[in-house]
Amino acid sequence: MRIDLHVHTTASDGLLEPEALVNSVVRAKIQVFSVTDHDTVDALPQVETLASAAGLILVPGIELSAYWHKKEFHILGYFFDRTDEDLQAFLRQMREDRRTRLQAMLNRLWAMGVKVDGDDVMALAKNGNVGRPHLARTLVRQGCVLSTDEAFERYLGEDRPAYVRRPEVEVQEAIRIIHAAGGVASLAHPGLHNRDQAIPDFVAAGLDGIEVYHAKHTHGQMAHYRKLADRHRLLVTGGSDFHGGVDSEHGSAPGLPCLPEPDYVRLCALAEVRGVATPK
Ligand code: AMP
Ligand code: ZN
Ligand code: FE
Numbered sequence: 479m480r481i482d483l484h485v486h487t488t489a490s491d492g493l494l495e496p497e498a499l500v501n502s503v504v505r506a507k508i509q510v511f512s513v514t515d516h517d518t519v520d521a522l523p524q525v526e527t528l529a530s531a532a533g534l535i536l537v538p539g540i541e542l543s544a545y546w547h548k549k550e551f552h553i554l555g556y557f558f559d560r561t562d563e564d565l566q567a568f569l570r571q572m573r574e575d576r577r578t579r580l581q582a583m584l585n586r587l588w589a590m591g592v593k594v595d596g597d598d599v600m601a602l603a604k605n606g607n608v609g610r611p612h613l614a615r616t617l618v619r620q621g622c623v624l625s626t627d628e629a630f631e632r633y634l635g636e637d638r639p640a641y642v643r644r645p646e647v648e649v650q651e652a653i654r655i656i657h658a659a660g661g662v663a664s665l666a667h668p669g670l671h672n673r674d675q676a677i678p679d680f681v682a683a684g685l686d687g688i689e690v691y692h693a694k695h696t697h698g699q700m701a702h703y704r705k706l707a708d709r710h711r712l713l714v715t716g717g718s719d720f721h722g723g724v725d726s727e728h729g730s731a732p733g734l735p736c737l738p739e740p741d742y743v744r745l746c747a748l749a750e751v752r753g754v755a756t757p758k
């Protein structure tokens with residue numbers, strides 16, 4: 479069985495609408511997948527319908543941005559109830575915070591003489607879950623920079639002049655929200671951070687799993703994180719982090735890499751123990 483538990487759509491910063499995304503999942507011969515958009519579940523109802531029509535199993539997913547000692551981490555949630563009231567309220571607040579933050583970043587750009595129209599940025603962020611990638615793409619479109627990479631290098635990167643932090647949700651809080659909605663929480667792409675010293679704190683907060691398989695993990699990193707998972711008794715998750723195109727941070731197609739089936743079976747077993755019906 480081919481399994482990919484990490485792909486994105488236009489509901490966050492992916493380039494593909496749900497329909498095109500599901501088509502590319504089918505082309506990659508995936509049978510089980512999870513759409514894990516950043517801080518939103520907005521694509522899930524439509525993807526559910528498309529997945530079931532295509533005979534695919536869809537695991538409900540999300541990728542929450544969260545912080546530990548001011549450093550950003552991404553926490554994946556799986557098998558939760560996407561209609562959970564507290565989860566929905568939390569996500570509405572996050573979206574509001576992102577809009578406020580966009581305005582602050584635009585103000586900084588204007589002060590530097592880079593006049594970007596906020597409406598153009600919001601038009602790219604179809605459902606309002608706006609982030610730096612949308613702003614970067616707008617800067618490219620307007621000819622201010624030649625590439626999104628240049629937009630981050632000059633303006634939007636963490637130490638660059640137009641960067642504004644978002645209100646920080648703690649990793650512990652992100653794990654709590656996922657658990658309260660009945661889900662399983664996994665640390666995304668730990669190999670991209672090299673901050674393993676944080677992991678014991680996350681385990682203490684109830685982290686269930688760790689993303690061993692990721693497009694940008696080397697074989698050495700995969701082996702390292704599998705050992706670490708064993709040591710902390712964490713489950714193993716994985717996927718391509720496909721965003722619909724080819725870029726330096728993410729997988730270039732669904733299924734690169736896949737999650738081995740035995741790891742998926744263990745995840746389902748935990749979800750069932752939690753009382754969540756796993757999708758069949
Ligand atoms: P935000 O959540 O709005 O702060 O945007 C974070 C997203 O921007 C990340 O998930 C990446 O997809 C993207 N990103 C961050 N840093 C870079 C970079 N240096 N080059 C390209 N994309 C980046
Ligand atoms: Zn992303
Ligand atoms: Fe991520």
Ligand code: FE
Pocket residue numbers: 484486514541719
């Ligand atoms: Fe991702």
